[in-house]
Amino acid sequence: MEDKTKQLMMSDPAEMKAARKQIDYLDESIVRLLAQRFQVAALIGQIKKQNQVTVLDQNREQTVLKRVRAVNSDDATADYIENIYHEILANSRAYQCELIKNSQQTKKGER
Numbered sequence: 001m002e003d004k005t006k007q008l009m010m011s012d013p014a015e016m017k018a019a020r021k022q023i024d025y026l027d028e029s030i031v032r033l034l035a036q037r038f039q040v041a042a043l044i045g046q047i048k049k050q051n052q053v054t055v056l057d058q059n060r061e062q063t064v065l066k067r068v069r070a071v072n073s074d075d076a077t078a079d080y081i082e083n084i085y086h087e088i089l090a091n092s093r094a095y096q097c098e099l100i101k102n103s104q105q106t107k108k109g110e111r
């Protein structure tokens with residue numbers, strides 16, 4: 001028998017079901033909050049474009065990472081959460097760049 005099957009049989013199925021339900025519930029909140037975060041990032045992207053400011057702001061990103069570390073009181077997960085935040089920031093930048101690029105193309109098309 002494969003190891004994975006063994007692991008599942010060892011744990012209490014009811015407990016496992018309840019824990020996964022909790023994960024599903026938390027994922028819903030995380031996704032909603034991330035979508036909101038992207039909306040705000042889009043707004044900042046617009047402001048940056050209007051003011052001809054670069055999307056990447058390294059100082060701000062350092063501040064965000066510091067704040068995130070301070071908010072999380074669990075030292076054991078601090079590095080994992082920081083890794084996730086590096087991804088969030090990279091994707092936030094990518095989204096801003098895409099929106100700026102698209103709006104420039106639309107403008108060209110209007111001419």
Ligand SMILES: O=C(O)C(=O)C[C@]1(C(=O)O)C=C[C@@H](O)C=C1
Binds near residue numbers: 092
């Ligand atoms: O605060 C900004 O200047 C943003 O553009 C937002 C944000 C972020 O997602 O937190 C994204 C890109 C920047 O490099 C820094 C931070």
